[in-house]
Amino acid sequence: MSETTVISTSRPAARAAAPAVQVFVRDAEADAALRQALSNLNIRDAEFVKGGVDTAITTLSQRPSPRLLVVDVGDAPDPVARVNALADVCEPNTGVIVIGDRNDIVLYRDLKYAGVAEYFFKPLVSDLVSRACGAVLAGTSETPAARTGKLVVVLGVRGGVGATTVAVNTAWHLAEQRQRWVMLLDLDLQNGDAALQLDETPSHALREAVEHPDRVDKLFLERAVTPVERRIDLLASLEPLSESIDFAGGAVPRLLSSLLQRYRFVFADVPPAAAAQLLPTLTMPSTFVIVSSGSLSCARDVARWRDWFAVNMPDRVALHVLNRHGAPDALPDHEFVRAAGQAPDIRIPYDRDIAAASILGIKGTQKCAALRRGLAPLLRQLSGEQMAPARSLFGRWFG
Numbered sequence: 001m002s003e004t005t006v007i008s009t010s011r012p013a014a015r016a017a018a019p020a021v022q023v024f025v026r027d028a029e030a031d032a033a034l035r036q037a038l039s040n041l042n043i044r045d046a047e048f049v050k051g052g053v054d055t056a057i058t059t060l061s062q063r064p065s066p067r068l069l070v071v072d073v074g075d076a077p078d079p080v081a082r083v084n085a086l087a088d089v090c091e092p093n094t095g096v097i098v099i100g101d102r103n104d105i106v107l108y109r110d111l112k113y114a115g116v117a118e119y120f121f122k123p124l125v126s127d128l129v130s131r132a133c134g135a136v137l138a139g140t141s142e143t144p145a146a147r148t149g150k151l152v153v154v155l156g157v158r159g160g161v162g163a164t165t166v167a168v169n170t171a172w173h174l175a176e177q178r179q180r181w182v183m184l185l186d187l188d189l190q191n192g193d194a195a196l197q198l199d200e201t202p203s204h205a206l207r208e209a210v211e212h213p214d215r216v217d218k219l220f221l222e223r224a225v226t227p228v229e230r231r232i233d234l235l236a237s238l239e240p241l242s243e244s245i246d247f248a249g250g251a252v253p254r255l256l257s258s259l260l261q262r263y264r265f266v267f268a269d270v271p272p273a274a275a276a277q278l279l280p281t282l283t284m285p286s287t288f289v290i291v292s293s294g295s296l297s298c299a300r301d302v303a304r305w306r307d308w309f310a311v312n313m314p315d316r317v318a319l320h321v322l323n324r325h326g327a328p329d330a331l332p333d334h335e336f337v338r339a340a341g342q343a344p345d346i347r348i349p350y351d352r353d354i355a356a357a358s359i360l361g362i363k364g365t366q367k368c369a370a371l372r373r374g375l376a377p378l379l380r381q382l383s384g385e386q387m388a389p390a391r392s393l394f395g396r397w398f399g
Contacts, residue, residue: 018064020137021046024056024071030099030124034070037129041137053082057089061179062230065091068136074101074122080110087115089179092148093261095136099124149181149260151286152382155270157301162323163291165358166348167269168197169365170375170382175232176366178383180264183225186236187252187278188271189245195236197361198228206237213251216258233263247277253284265382275309285315287382292344293323294330299339306341321378324350346381348374 021043025031031048038046047066049055052075060069071086073079079100086096098111098119111119118132152170156163168184175182186194186202189210195202205224209216225233239245252268259266270278282288290305292298302320309318322344324330330350337343348354354371357364365371 018066019045019047020066021068021070021133022066023048024051024053024059024069025099026050026052026072026074027122030072030122033124033126034099034129036126037124037133040126040130041134043133052076053079053086057082057086060086061089065094065181067093068095068097068133070097070099070133072099074099076100079107080114083111083114083116088264091181091262092264097129097132097136149183149263150265150382151256151260151284152265152267152289153270153282153284153286154267154289154291155272155275155282155305157290157292157298157305158272161291161293161298162348162358164192164194164197164269165365166289166291166321166323166375166378167267168194168362169371170378171232171265171267172229172362172366173372173375173379174265174383176229178379179231180383181262182232183259183263183266184228184232184234184236185256185259185266185268186234187268187274187281189237189239190241192236192238192269192271194269195226195234195238197365198234199361199363200226200228200234200236202226202236202238204237204239206235207239207245209235209255210245210247210251213248213254216255221258221262235259247274250280252278252281256281256284282309283316286317288316288318289321289378290318291321291323292340294325294327294336296331296335296339299331299336302340317381319346319378319381320344321346321348323348326350346374346377 021038023034023046025034025048035048049059052072054076056069056071069090073082076082079098083096083098090096095117096115098116100107100119100121103121108119117136120129120132154163154167164186171182171184174180184194185206186192189207203224203226209220209224225235228234256266256268268281270281275282288309290302292302306318320340322336325347327350330336331339349370351370353368354365357368357371
């Protein structure tokens with residue numbers, strides 16, 4: 001059991017700061033060696049927790065991640081799998097040092113490939129651990145396989161098809177149910193309603209970021225983002241309709257690159273009218289989610305968007321989400337497929353409960369089982385989870 005106090009899940013006004021260094025260690029000898037190693041670096045306020053990698057996963061799924069994380073995998077039958085699970089609940093810029101009981105070169109290589117800064121087997125040598133910890137804290141450690149977040153670009157082929165609802169609810173469930181750190185970026189700076197669905201007040205920070213990218217740094221991001229819940233943040237603006245918004249060249253990709261160092265998932269809700277200004281964004285490595293309804297005009301536009309952007313490549317995957325499938329005004333399936341050029345990848349059924357819940361924003365849709373069932377294939381795709389029998393999957397996710 002962890003000896004730390006778990007932070008409350010109530011809605012935060014501001015997110016609590018994480019300790020610079022956090023250590024999860026199982027035995028007294030390794031504990032003493034690690035305390036000496038950090039003392040050598042004049043680090044006196046590291047947080048020590050008795051436990052191994054599973055304790056770390058449980059603890060860090062409830063609180064912000066430290067700059068340096070030291071974790072003991074000695075009790076894990078599959079250390080690499082548990083480290084990958086740990087990475088999913090940590091922020092991408094956390095440096096991880098792993099300690100264990102096995103002197104195994106294959107394990108060492110696998111952990112390095114997973115993005116671990118260094119692996120030490122017991123008994124620990126304090127001076128060696130000190131150098132590795134110092135390199136992580138100074139930002140000089142070599143982690144060639146270190147992870148960054150995943151970019152998810154969500155684009156509705158036309159207004160009113162539910163793209164923002166898909167983006168908001170998928171981001172919400174990854175953060176609240178899958179304990180991932182998530183950023184939602186609403187790039188419709190004059191008509192976007194991501195903030196409205198999340199019951200938040202947009203600021204002018206996003207406009208500042210896209211018009212003056214040279215001002216975007218770590219301090220700017222800390223002040224600009226709006227914490228929505230424990231693990232989901234928002235960047236959105238609502239600018240006057242009378243003003244024009246000029247996206248500076250490379251501004252959005254630069255902003256996204258910074259965010260991908262801090263979040264496991266970054267959702268970019270892109271309005272179709274702004275696509276011409278956002279060409280570099282739409283071609284970044286990502287999961288590119290096209291959302292449409294079942295109308296003839298949407299089927300035509302899906303084909304056009306696929307021809308323009310949505311080509312599957314090694315670093316980009318395109319998915320078509322057909323929203324309100326089976327609505328009274330929708331084409332029959334075979335006619336839609338013929339007009340769109342191929343069948344949709346994911347279908348969210350037309351349901352009166354979804355329509356009623358959407359009026360209330362996330363407060364309504366988070367309780368809507370029909371929407372959660374419709375989004376389940378997309379959530380599986382994004383989180384990389386394997387397919388499972390529908391009954392057990394829904395029972396486990398949505399019970």
